[in-house]
Amino acid sequence: MLKKEARQITGGLSKPSKMPGPAHNLPAWKCLTGAKLAKVPGSVCAGCYALKGRYRFKNVKDALSRRLQALEDPRWVEAMTVLIQGEKYFRWHDSGDIQSLKHLKNIFTVCKRTPETRHWMPTREAQFLKQLDPAAIPTNLIIRMSSHMIDQGPVKFWPWTSTVTSQAGRTCPAPEQGNECRDCRACWDRSTPNVCYGKH
Numbered sequence: 001m002l003k004k005e006a007r008q009i010t011g012g013l014s015k016p017s018k019m020p021g022p023a024h025n026l027p028a029w030k031c032l033t034g035a036k037l038a039k040v041p042g043s044v045c046a047g048c049y050a051l052k053g054r055y056r057f058k059n060v061k062d063a064l065s066r067r068l069q070a071l072e073d074p075r076w077v078e079a080m081t082v083l084i085q086g087e088k089y090f091r092w093h094d095s096g097d098i099q100s101l102k103h104l105k106n107i108f109t110v111c112k113r114t115p116e117t118r119h120w121m122p123t124r125e126a127q128f129l130k131q132l133d134p135a136a137i138p139t140n141l142i143i144r145m146s147s148h149m150i151d152q153g154p155v156k157f158w159p160w161t162s163t164v165t166s167q168a169g170r171t172c173p174a175p176e177q178g179n180e181c182r183d184c185r186a187c188w189d190r191s192t193p194n195v196c197y198g199k200h
């Protein structure tokens with residue numbers, strides 16, 4: 001499959017300026033848990049960047065909706081594999097989240113077919129992670145379960161987590177380095193159990 005066809009099937013990848021590689025995004029208004037959390041003051045989704053600004057432009061919303069519909073395309077796994085092959089780092093869901101167990105299993109297949117790529121996926125969808133054995137996920141993928149509330153500690157049921165603090169204790173160095181990861185790869189690193197971000 002050619003990259004052009006793969007882009008047409010999937011709706012293409014995004015290129016977050018902060019990250020060392022491309023990403024895949026989905027509409028944040030379709031997050032199963034996050035769309036509810038966005039209405040809860042003090043949650044990490046209240047004030048979600050992916051529900052504001054340019055994400056409200058019609059062309060951006062249409063592109064995100066196309067990527068969501070593309071998840072049902074039987075060629076999605078092959079097309080995503082074609083787009084990711086050769087990348088050193090990949091981030092799943094710079095906006096949006098896991099839609100179903102089938103979606104998650106398809107992501108696993110993409111990870112297995114791109115063994116040279118390190119994949120990172122943050123999620124708020126505990127319902128799907130609780131159906132998984134962490135030892136069974138592809139070794140080149142790290143899934144970080146995000147705590148729902150600002151200043152909440154890491155969850156206990158999953159080995160890799162992320163939290164958001166309004167106090168001291170942030171471990172993500174991006175704010176000191178032009179809001180970029182630069183050579184930090186903590187989010188992709190399985191030996192880092194929790195990454196703590198500062199509240200925006």
Ligand code: SF4
Pocket residue numbers: 171172173174180181182184185186187188195
């Ligand atoms: S912890 Fe490191 S890898 Fe993760 S977002 Fe911050 S700078 Fe990037």
